[in-house]
Amino acid sequence: MFKDNLISLRKINNMSQEELADRLMVSRQTVSKYETGESLPDIEKCKALADIFGVTLDDLVNYKNEDGMGLGVPPKGKHVFGMVKVGDKGQIVIPAKARKLFQIETGDKLIVLGDEEQGIAIIKEKSFLSMLKEFRKKAK
Numbered sequence: 736m737f738k739d740n741l742i743s744l745r746k747i748n749n750m751s752q753e754e755l756a757d758r759l760m761v762s763r764q765t766v767s768k769y770e771t772g773e774s775l776p777d778i779e780k781c782k783a784l785a786d787i788f789g790v791t792l793d794d795l796v797n798y799k800n801e802d803g804m805g806l807g808v809p810p811k812g813k814h815v816f817g818m819v820k821v822g823d824k825g826q827i828v829i830p831a832k833a834r835k836l837f838q839i840e841t842g843d844k845l846i847v848l849g850d851e852e853q854g855i856a857i858i859k860e861k862s863f864l865s866m867l868k869e870f871r872k873k874a875k
Contacts, residue, residue: 736796736799737772737796740796740807741784741795742770744807745770748788752767758783759776759783761780781795781796789811790811794808794809795808816829817830837859843860844859844860845857845858845859845860846858846859846863
């Protein structure tokens with residue numbers, strides 16, 4: 736996974752092996768060895784790579800494209816949880832990873848927001864009400 740993620744991130748960022756090597760302060764051959772799986776960087780170089788590409792260290796090392804959508808490693812704080820299917824009555828099942836990350840539990844109320852150009856957003860009712868209170872404070 737690491738070598739595939741590294742290759743993908745380097746190409747998405749339009750970097751040559753030489754350019755990446757310069758930023759990491761290693762040789763181009765070292766980057767090549769990382770990408771072929773012949774060697775692995777130490778933890779400090781992994782951290783530097785994650786910072787260069789703006790991804791988490793965990794995603795750099797462990798991200799696996801399981802959703803079949805062909806998407807690469809997401810930027811820090813951005814997530815692709817996979818696809819969901821809309822049921823007969825418009826219901827969807829929120830993936831377990833998303834429920835865990837956003838602490839969504841049975842019985843929670845969610846607000847669905849929409850923008851015709853950007854799509855749909857789902858936010859917990861409590862979070863939404865907290866945001867409204869902050870906006871009202873700032874508006875006074």
